[in-house]
Each structure stands twice: as structure tokens, then as C-alpha cells.
Amino acid sequence: MRAEFIRNYKSVHTWTGILSGLALFIAFYAGALTVFKEPLLRWSTPPSAILQPVPLDAAQPLIAQTLSTQPAALRGLTMRMEDGQAIPRLEWKVRAPQADDHDDRDSRHYAATLAADGSVQVSEEHPSQLVEFIDVLHRVVGLPADIDPYRWFMGVIAALYFVALVSGVVVLLPSLVKDFFALRVGKNLKRMWLDAHNVVGLVSLPFHIVMALSAVVFAYHDQIYAVQDRMIHQGQWAQPPASAQGSKPGDAPARNPADMLPPSQLVQIVQQAAPGFEPNSLQYTQATGPRPMVRVWGKDPQAVSPRALGGFAALDPYSGKLLSTDYLSGQQSTPNLFISSFFALHMASFGGTAVLWLYFLLGLAGAWLFYGGNLLWVEARRKAQRKGGAMPTQRRDTAIMAAATVGVCLGCVAGISLTIAAAKWLPGRVEHLASWHVGIYYTAFLASIAWAFLRGAARAAAPLLWLAAACTLAIPLSTLLGWLLPAAGAWADSATLGVDATALVGSLALAWMAKATARRTHHGPADSVWAVPRKLPQPSA
């Protein structure tokens, strides 16, 4: 390959990388945590909100009465299950009229339970939405809401990311054998970081290609479908399916939800159709309308799950007829399975716990890749000290990029940890939990960035790492305090000690980085981005 190509692709890699790196750090760090949405949700749920499961069919009166008396619940009523039993609380949400499809910020959440006298009690809930918020940060690269313009911005980032991946491989190809098997640990720290950047990038390349392409799809699928519909499908795509046409509300008599099959029978029908499938919730839609449906959601640990939540079978809740197995894990047709695998490969919804941990680590490694890539950019543009000369004044853009990298990345880590820890202290103290979680995150995030710019990268790095370590340590400490002093309001949940243990390891790792960084800024080579200016011939920032 001609050297000019390599040089050009190096420019492409540099510019696409530097434009997308910070946004990608947030997407990957928050995304790695989103892998463990379920344990995090349980960790952040107060014990008072955890109900004892009851036998499946004991929930049938609650389901029937709620559907008959709550019109808003007809659009989608969910009952969760645990170990084949029902959680006796039904949930539904009412979306804000103008809200974007994926935007739940203004949705109102309701729950129905059965009172001791057998009557249905409906209450408006204010769920913390903590895991949803972390997921939103992941989906729209750190912006506050999953709405179209932010998703399109994410799509641009994802496209830059894909080009950065290809160009990075092109740059590495000619010296692949030499560089790939080399991690030159030694005096040349920049060489070592570059070697590590190459190894991590190349080893996780398939993961990154999947992430980049699927993220572009998540951003622009509506637009691509619209263009394809006009160009290729002649308007057929936007048409509702034939079965939905011609059935007017008046055609069928109104149905009585009390006539629906009991949950145990619905679950049994699905399990007969899909033996390995483990149902975990029932979702009723349009139960009194002409097209009543219940989706039996669940997972098959041996199969690919079509969506992050798992897969589902669609049934008629009155007759028990199977309406669709297109999204039923393990029972999909080959083309449907092929499509589902794109989702599953992005969302780690296959292969069980081992794959979750693998994705968690790959996500963190990805975040490190972008952090390190930015630092390499800074290092490559740094003006070196001439032998015996004064410390040079660095270019403005490198100083800005160094401060932004430190502030954004470490601020994101600190903010997410702090808002997670707050989940053990906010319930009962404030009403609108969700806004508090958002506020806490952005306060820590923006303050870290401001601090990094105020102090400069070298002075801010170690304190911000200590801040991130302290915020992360607050997660297991909150649990510990809840265990020692339940009166303080926090609580300990033995089912989620894994969350606390992971946070503890994370905080130790951050503390180690803080110590190493502090050592380098104060005692490392003075001619470095990471040196705090010392009393040398000419101290300059």
C-alpha cells in the first residue's frame, strides 16, 4: 500500500476519532452499566416497593378488574412474574401527548394493587427511572433525552466512529504483525499507550463494528424506511397489515376481561410452544377491543433474545390462540432470527451471564480506547521542551482537548456513580426522584468539566479521579450504612451485593489511577502534558 494512503487514513482516523471520542466515552461507559440494568434496578428499589409473589391465577381478579375500570390501562398493562409466580401489582403508563416515541420523561406511571377487601387500588407512581436515565445517556451520548434531534446527533457520532474504525485498521494494516504482537512497555510511555490502543482496538474490532453499524440504524431507521418505502416498496411499508384493516371498533362486541384465560393457562400455552422459554411478564393490550392481545414476555437462556427485554409470544387472551411467534426466543424463523441477532449482538441479549460480563468489560475497554485515543492526540501535538530550553507554551487546542477529555470522561464516571448511590437516599425524601437523578448527574458532570478547564488537565486529573473513586465508593457505602443504620433511610439487599462488590472494585481501580496520576503529575517528567508546572526556570501553564 502506498504511503500516501496510510498518511491520509491517519488523518481520517485522527479527525473522526477526535470529533467522536468524548461522546463515545459516555455512550460506552453508560452502556457498559446498562448491561446490568436488572440488578441495578433491583439495587435501587426500596424494600417497601418489593412485593411478595403470589400464585399466578391469584392475580386474575386484579387483572380483570383493572382492565374493566381503568381505560388508560387498556393500551398496555404489565404484570411481572418471578419464578413462575405473579407480582401482585399491575403497571401502566400514560405517555405525554406530544412526546417522542422513545421519550418517557413526561410519561405518568400508574400501579394497581388489590386491597385487603378485594377492591382495586390505583396510585400514581413516581419511579426513580434511574436505570432508564443511564440507558438514555448511553443511547444519546450523554444528552438528557432520547428525542429525535439528539438521536440524529448520536447517529452522526456513530458514523464518524465507523469511519474511525475502518481508517484505524487501514493505518495499522501494514505494520500489523509487528505492532499487534508488541506491547512495548518501557520508557516511551506514548509508544506503550499507542500499542495498547492498537491491541484493544483490534481485539475488540468485531464488537465495535457491530456497535457502530447498529447505532447508525437506531438513529436513522425511520428515515431509511421512509426513503425505501417511496423508492422500493411503493408505499406498502407504511400500510397497516391487512389483518388490521376492515375491523372497526363496532364490528366485535365489547369483551369482558373477566372472560380471559387465567395467566397460568396463557403461560402454559407458550411453554408448550417453546419448551425452553421462561416467562417473566404478561403485557395486555386492547383487552376490550376488537384485537385483544397478551404478550407473554420472557427469556430462553439457550436462545437469542430478539430484544433487550427478551422475546415474546402474542396470544389472544380469550381463546388462547397463538397470534405470533415472530419474536419468541428460540422459535423464530431464520430471517427473523437473523434480524434479531443484530439487536442481540448490540444488547448482549444472548448467552446468559457470561456474555453480560463480557459486554461489560468490552464496553469499559471501549471507553478506555476513546479516552486513550484523545490523550494520544494531545501527546502528538504537544510541543516538546528543547534541550536545556525553557518549557514551551503549549498550543491552545491541545490544552482545551486535554482539559475536555479529563473533565468529560471523569465527570461522566463521577456523575453516574453519584446518581446511582443517591438512589438509596432519595426515596421518601423527595417526590420527583427522576428529576433528582438527572440533576445530580449533570451537576457532577458539568462541575467536573468546569473544574478541568479552570485548573487545566494536569492539575485537575488526579482530584477528579479521586472524586470519581469517592462517588463510586459511595455505592457500596450506602448499602453498608443501610445495613448498619437502617434508621438512616438506606437499605441493604442481599440479592444485589454483586452491584456493591463491582462498585467497590471500580472505586479501588479509580483510586489506583488517581495515585498513579498524582505521582506522575508531581514527580514524572516535567516536559509532559501530565506535569504540574514546577518551580523551574520559567513556569508556565
Place this chain on the structure above:
Amino acid sequence: MSAVPAESAQSPASRPAGHAPSAPIRTDWLSKTLAGLLLGLTLALTASALLMVPLADLPLAVSGQLAMWLVPPVWLGTLSLVYFFASGWRAWGWLSGANVLALGLWWLARQGGAA
């Protein structure tokens, strides 16, 4: 993201075009990037139209999804590799040719389907 300047540190001499014995490779950042973005997108859409031909027996709900998923890899693959063209003109020329070829194939396939 369009006009990305070459780093001054890494392209020390902007060679006068035409003086080197083998044709020099022009950077042409803007025109190559635009070719990759625009012609890459039209090529990707036509490729997805071509994919619909062998998938005609599948329900549209399935084949339509597969066709949608084909667009980003072809589009961004083209955009990523466009800098291998020796100049912006060549990028536009070759990618236009690829577009015409793909559209022609699609037209032929539809004629065959209609017959």
C-alpha cells in the same frame, strides 16, 4: 465533518500535482467525503433495492427490515474506503458508475419480475 484539513505536521509538503512519476494521490478531502456521503447513500439504497429481489418470497415486514439493515454498512463502507481513490474526480466517477450499474441491474430485475 466534511472538510477535514490535513494535519500540517503529517503532510509536510503539499506536492505540486503532476510532477511525480507515478500519479500522485490527491487528498481532495471535501470532494471525496461528499462523494462517499452522497453517492455512498444512493448506492446503499439501490443495493437494498437489489436485495429485495431475491427476498421477494418473504413477508415485507421481514424483507423490509433486512433491506433497511443493509443500508448503513454499504453507505458507511463506501464512505470509509472513498479515500483510497486517487482524486476526488475519480471518486465521483467510479461511484457514479457503480450507482448507474446498480440502478441498471435493479431496472433489469424489475423488468424480469414484471414479465
